[in-house]
Amino acid sequence: MPSQPTRAQVAALVDHTLLRPEATAADVVALVAEAADLGVYAVCVSPSMVPIAAQAGATRIAAVVGFPSGKHLSAVKAHEAALAVASGASEIDMVIDVGAALADDLDAVRADIAGVRVAVPAAVLKVIVESAVLVSRAGDQKLAQVCRAAEDAGADFVKTSTGFHPAGGASVRAVALMAATVGGRLGVKASGGIRTAAEAVAMLEAGATRLGLSGTRAVLDGLR
Template sequence: MSRRADVAQLIDHTLLKPESTRADVERLVAEAAELGTYSVCVSPNMLPLTDNRGLKVATVCGFPSGAHKAQVKAAEAAQSVRDGADEIDMVIDIAQLKSGDVAGTEAEIRAVREAAPAPTVLKVIIESALLTDDEIVAACRASEAAGADFVKTSTGMNPAGGASVHAVELMAQTVGGRLGVKASGGVRTGEDAEAMIAAGATRLGVSGSRALLEGLK
């Protein structure tokens, strides 16, 4: 396989703008199939997809703030699975983690995990740009203890910023290959993608996938 094809297979081709229509999502799916990405990631209101072209289907939960009750996130995740989602990207309650309630973070992740059991893939968005290094480590450990499959840097919606090489490296070191690491938010160029992969990312959240793949050396 070419490098472009290899990187494409790490991409969740993403469209999460609230104004996106079903026609926009259909174009996203067609583009993802053309580019050979791993999946498409869409808002829960767009599920079920009429034709996923054989791609994995990801959606979000508690998005974008994470400021929802755990039982609400669990219900949202369960509905998305019923609607055909293969993967759930949930946002943690960031205030809860930053207040030092790591046990609460673990409990809410476990609630979503129980609502969306394997083989559904669960990714945990920690909004790393808002966290200290110690908080990033704590969030990753809570995710692993609760049975998540991936830790993910960012929603891409927070003004504090998206993925950074430092955060991805720290997350990858913490989970030690036992969980995947998804870099998302601001991953726009081929150079960005290569830097995140070198730092330990095993999945990429990208909205401008065509430009990124065409920009690979």
């Protein structure tokens, strides 16, 4: 990605996102229409909203799983992912059990991810690691360990954040560490708190290959 990407180049890397609990069917229909207008890569919605996005004509749909806590049973995450794909999603953004990661139970983290991988073998699987929590509580090495566990379990992407955790969202430092850890073998999705064009470009320069944005138009309006 060049240091000064165009509006179209950035749009082509964006998951245009609506995950607010109060979102309505009409909001999702509007999201899909705006996504088409902006030329983004995909829309990202809650599992119950996938059929609505599909009916509205979304060309590519990502659904979140185990969202936002990650504390769901692995079997529930797997089933939720399978239902989302059956409803029209082609990408799954799942949340790990952050507590298991912090407790050094990386086997549980791997098994959790692998269960979803098996349930949706053809979907793009993005693993939300809550990078701000891992780094603030356990340091950079913990974030790297979790990224490697995601790779071992068959993930296609590692993703910074849900955007709902009080510890914070994406940071340039976390994205750079994640990109260095997965070494181009996996994608890196920066998501959570990216509100300006400058922030989006900084994430891409740090190694992000996808962006999760809810204020997509405002970000893109800051680009040529």
